[in-house]
Amino acid sequence: MSRIKSILKKWIANLVNEIFWRKNRPVTKINKVVILYFVALESKKNQLWSDGFTSAIDFLKGDFYDFNWINLAQEKPTKKELESFDLVLVKSNWNWIPDMYCRKTLRGSRTPRGLLISGVNPAPTIRKQCFYQILWYETFWYKNQISMHPNTFHGFGIDTETFTNQSQTKDYDFVTVGGFVPHKRHDLFMQLRGKKAAIGDMSFENSKEIINTLKKNKVDVFDFSSQADLNRLLNKSHTLCISAGIRGGGERAVLEARSSGTNVKLLQKNSKLTELLTSPIWSSNYYAFQLLKGIESISHSKINNGSNLIESNRILSAGYLSYHRGDMKILGDQYIEIGNYCSFGNNVKFITSNHDYNFPSLQGTFYKINFNQKHPGELPPYSSARTKGPIMVGHDVWIGDNVTILSGVSIGHGSIIGTGSIVTKNIANYSIVGGNPAMHIKGRYSEEIITLMLELKWWNWSPKKIKANQNFFNANLNQLSIDEIKEILV
Numbered sequence: 017m018s019r020i021k022s023i024l025k026k027w028i029a030n031l032v033n034e035i036f037w038r039k040n041r042p043v044t045k046i047n048k049v050v051i052l053y054f055v056a057l058e059s060k061k062n063q064l065w066s067d068g069f070t071s072a073i074d075f076l077k078g079d080f081y082d083f084n085w086i087n088l089a090q091e092k093p094t095k096k097e098l099e100s101f102d103l104v105l106v107k108s109n110w111n112w113i114p115d116m117y118c119r120k121t122l123r124g125s126r127t128p129r130g131l132l133i134s135g136v137n138p139a140p141t142i143r144k145q146c147f148y149q150i151l152w153y154e155t156f157w158y159k160n161q162i163s164m165h166p167n168t169f170h171g172f173g174i175d176t177e178t179f180t181n182q183s184q185t186k187d188y189d190f191v192t193v194g195g196f197v198p199h200k201r202h203d204l205f206m207q208l209r210g211k212k213a214a215i216g217d218m219s220f221e222n223s224k225e226i227i228n229t230l231k232k233n234k235v236d237v238f239d240f241s242s243q244a245d246l247n248r249l250l251n252k253s254h255t256l257c258i259s260a261g262i263r264g265g266g267e268r269a270v271l272e273a274r275s276s277g278t279n280v281k282l283l284q285k286n287s288k289l290t291e292l293l294t295s296p297i298w299s300s301n302y303y304a305f306q307l308l309k310g311i312e313s314i315s316h317s318k319i320n321n322g323s324n325l326i327e328s329n330r331i332l333s334a335g336y337l338s339y340h341r342g343d344m345k346i347l348g349d350q351y352i353e354i355g356n357y358c359s360f361g362n363n364v365k366f367i368t369s370n371h372d373y374n375f376p377s378l379q380g381t382f383y384k385i386n387f388n389q390k391h392p393g394e395l396p397p398y399s400s401a402r403t404k405g406p407i408m409v410g411h412d413v414w415i416g417d418n419v420t421i422l423s424g425v426s427i428g429h430g431s432i433i434g435t436g437s438i439v440t441k442n443i444a445n446y447s448i449v450g451g452n453p454a455m456h457i458k459g460r461y462s463e464e465i466i467t468l469m470l471e472l473k474w475w476n477w478s479p480k481k482i483k484a485n486q487n488f489f490n491a492n493l494n495q496l497s498i499d500e501i502k503e504i505l506v
Contacts (some may be wrong), residue, residue: 032142032426033166034465040149041177043128043315046102049085050093052114057089059219060240067243067268068173069107069132071300072307079478088117099127106148109135115276116290118372119147125362129312132171133158136263136288150310154267157288170328173303174271178243184251187277188213191253191278193246193269194260196223197231200260204283206233208257216240244268250276259283271297296351296406298331301476325353335343335411335475340364349394350423355411356475361435364415369394370422372402372420410445411475430460430469445470464498472505481506 029030040392050472051073055062077083086093098104098118104127109115115469120128130150139145139161140372152161152171162168189210194200195217206229214230215238217223222455227237238249250256256273258266273280282289296302306328323339333353340360346352348368371378374394380391386490393402404424409415412425416435421427426442433439434457435452443449446469459466474482484491487504 023218029441030290032146032164034268036166038148039126040314043102046128046311046315047082048084048101049081049103049105050086050098051105051107051221052086052088052093052118054088054113056219057087057218061217061219062087062089064240064242066175067174068298068300068303071175072173072303075301075304075476076307077271079480081311091341092117093121095121095125098122099125101127104129104132105132107132109133110139111136112137119144130310133162140503149314152310154305155288155291157291167310167429169313171303171310172267173274173300173306174268175243176275176297176299176301179247179250179272179275182248182251183277184248186247186252186254187211188253189240190257190281191215191249191257192257192259193250193272194258194265195220196226198222198226199264201261201264201284202226202230205271206235206258207379210237213238213249213253215246246272247276250278254277255279255281256280257283258286258289260286261289262286267292270431271295273408283361291330294349294351295330295354300332302335304331304368308336323359326358326360341417348403348423350406352407352409354409355413358413358415360415361417363418365420366407367420368407369398369403370401370423373400374399374401388400411473429475430466432460461493465501467495468498468501485505 034061051465055065065407073083074247098121104118106114106116106118106129108131110133112135115131122129124339127151129147130152132152133154136158142164145162145165147152149358150166150167151161151165153173155167155172159168160206188203189212190208191207191213194201195216196202197220203216205212217240218227218245220469230237232316244252249258250273257271258269258276258280260266266289270280270289275297280293323341326334326338326340328334331349333349333351335354335356335358338354338356341362343363345365346359346368347365351365352368374390375392377383380394383391407421407423408426410427410431411432415433416437418436419433421439424458425439427433427439427445428445428447430446432445433443433446433454435451436452437454438452440453441447443454448460449455450457461466461469488501491501493501
């Protein structure tokens with residue numbers, strides 16, 4: 017029966033896909049974009065809103081797109097006004113104010129639109145989902161709810177440049193982050209023993225009552241603040257606690273705490289947030305390029321270069337236009353980050369975990385049969401015998417066939433790894449390495465040119481800027497002086 021359901025679901029998905037793309041032909045050009053959102057005017061967020069999404073938009077504005085923001089709490093654009101844009105982006109949960117306003121206002125319109133799904137309200141029917149040409153989802157846990165939609169993208173990230181580990185003295189045992197509303201379950205947070213702090217938006221209907229209860233229970237309460245202030249509070253706390261269930265948010269808070277070096281504890285079973293405890297720490301830069309992928313999906317035909325586009329998943333952060341030739345494997349439980357414009361050969365393996373040799377038996381099956389449990393080494397916190405940590409691959413990296421990369425390794429930007437290599441140690445930027453274990457062979461460029469390349473960060477350029485610098489990309493840099501290279505840059 018399950019096989020029949022799977023076949024039927026695939027058939028329906030193919031049918032939806034065919035009808036969807038027949039109805040929604042590619043847009044010739046997208047430049048002017050409007051973002052519809054709703055933030056209450058009395059909320060401090062109205063003046064202080066800054067997070068991974070706003071940082072991603074800041075990155076994309078200008079050379080990429082012309083963005084316009086409309087807060088529906090303040091302004092109600094007409095159908096004609098919205099149709100003056102090339103694309104309407106809606107930042108909303110399903111059936112919330114921006115989603116419902118867009119559906120009502122643009123009913124029957126051919127203006128392209130995309131929904132940045134915020135929250136976990138159940139997705140509507142596939143017919144209603146397809147009102148939007150693009151859907152972005154925050155977690156892979158939620159992706160299953162929109163799996164029938166033909167054009168979905170992971171879209172999430174935080175400002176990792178703001179949220180950093182400052183190694184500050186810990187003033188609090190526990191901190192919780194989020195609006196002062198009942199579904200955040202502050203009552204569970206108050207049961208913890210130790211010095212506690214709570215921070216969030218105080219503008220909701222029930223906020224005053226919740227705040228008074230928190231203060232009576234000796235919890236220090238802070239209003240919605242800047243990202244820098246939130247980072248300082250996280251750094252002063254041992255553990256971030258999330259009391260809410262599935263529908264209670266907390267996605268950003270988990271990643272912001274991890275980026276700040278703060279422990280994270282879930283006070284309720286929450287599979288959505290459990291995913292984020294071990295996922296890559298999605299950055300606003302990653303978020304920006306995921307938005308770019310989505311927008312380009314309706315304005316460009318698909319590229320067919322004989323390779324496979326690397327797609328993000330629960331433990332893999334895949335950069336923009338990075339490809340592999342086939343049979344790419346990820347073995348282990350640590351996450352992997354891959355930059356933009358990377359090229360991988362056949363049979364590239366990332367091994368992020370090993371058997372932990374500190375226990376009497378190495379075999380996981382032994383523990384399942386005898387004790388109905390996982391091997392002790394598979395349970396966090398992991399020992400160095402189990403893993404040395406995540407694998408980081410920079411931008412514009414070329415990895416040859418049959419290469420194996422072990423846990424804890426960082427591969428620098430612009431590096432080349434020769435066929436059959438086993439990488440056990442970090443690789444410097446613009447290095448050529450090979451062998452078992454992989455050893456440094458030579459640098460791609462002089463130190464002076466490498467410094468310039470790292471300053472340029474061309475992998476973050478817009479397509480417009482890349483095309484304007486065709487002479488630079490066609491130049492043999494090893495045949496030019498540093499001044500000659502700078503002269504051809506636009």
